[in-house]
Amino acid sequence: MGDLNTSMIEKYRNDFLKEVEANVEEGQWVKMCMQCGVCSGSCPLGPSWEHPPQEIFMMIRAGRRDEVLKSESMWMCTSCYNCIVRCPRELPITHIMHGLANYAHRLGLAPKMNPTRRFAKIFWDNIAKSGRVNELELSMRLYFMDGFKSxxxxxxxxxxxxxxxLKTGRLNPFGLFAHKGCKDIKGIHKMLKKAYEIEDRKKGFVA
Ligand code: SF4
Ligand code: SF4
Known part of the structure; x- marks a missing residue:
């Protein structure tokens, strides 16, 4: 019985809502959800997710920290904004979903092999290098992210x-070498460095 109680307490951490409010973008809105289900019903992808938005918000309030933060669901949000325009409580659902994904990533809990997360990382590395996307390099990295054969x-x-x-001139085979970054690449890197510093300062997570 003692073991059962301990595992139940582990599973349902009641302070998880507070943690979300303190660390997740727009997380303070989660408590306003009245569980009507309109968001999940409006989400074009919701039925294919393990946990559509309404369920995620219920799980946060129930303290199911691990299940939420390790979930693939937030990573599937396409920012279509269907849910936001229909929520009777006007919750910024899209932003909360992305905020949760970002927080899970910062904590190292996000699903490592999730394709959206992997794409986001490859895209970010690409654009942060020169301030402009090198489309050919980006495509190559995406194609080969699972190895040479694949x-x-x-x-x-x-x-x-x-x-x-190629025929319509939409793909330049020499794009890898012809790519031109922003004029002030050093300035971009300086700006990003500053943003990382600010982000690091904010990392006093309430976990
Ligand atoms: S539509 Fe709004 S109030 Fe209804 S379940 Fe979704 S987030 Fe909650
Ligand atoms: S914004 Fe995201 S969560 Fe909302 S309906 Fe669209 S895909 Fe679903």
Whole structure:
């Protein structure tokens, strides 16, 4: 019985709502959710998720920290804003979903192999280098993110589209070398460094 109680307490941490309020973008809104289900019903992808938004908010209030932060669901949000325009309580649902994903990432709890998370990281590394996306490099890194064999396979599957893009001038095979970053790349890096410092200062998580 003692063990059961301990595991239940572990599973339902009642201070998780406070933690979300303190650390997640717009997290202070979660307590306003009245569980009507309109957001989940309006979400074009909700039925395919493990936990649609309404359920995520219920789980936060129930203190199911691990399940929420390790969930793939927040990473599937496409920012279509259907939920926001329909929520009778006007919760900024999209921002909370992204805020939760970001917080899980900062804590190292986000699902490592989630494709959205991996894309976000590759995209960020790419754009942070020069201040502008190098499209060819980005595509190559995405194609080969699961290894050489899988990259070649994906390339062969998409070859017709690639050839079409080459013909219409939408793909520059020399783009890797011809890529021009922003004029003031040093300034961009300085700005990002400052943003990281500010972010680090904010890392006094209430966990
Ligand atoms: S629509 Fe708004 S109030 Fe209703 S469940 Fe979703 S977040 Fe909660
Ligand atoms: S913004 Fe995200 S959570 Fe809201 S309806 Fe669209 S996909 Fe679903």
């Amino acid at each position: 990259g070649v396979q994906k390339g062969l599957e998409m070859k017709d589209i690639g050839i079409g893009m």
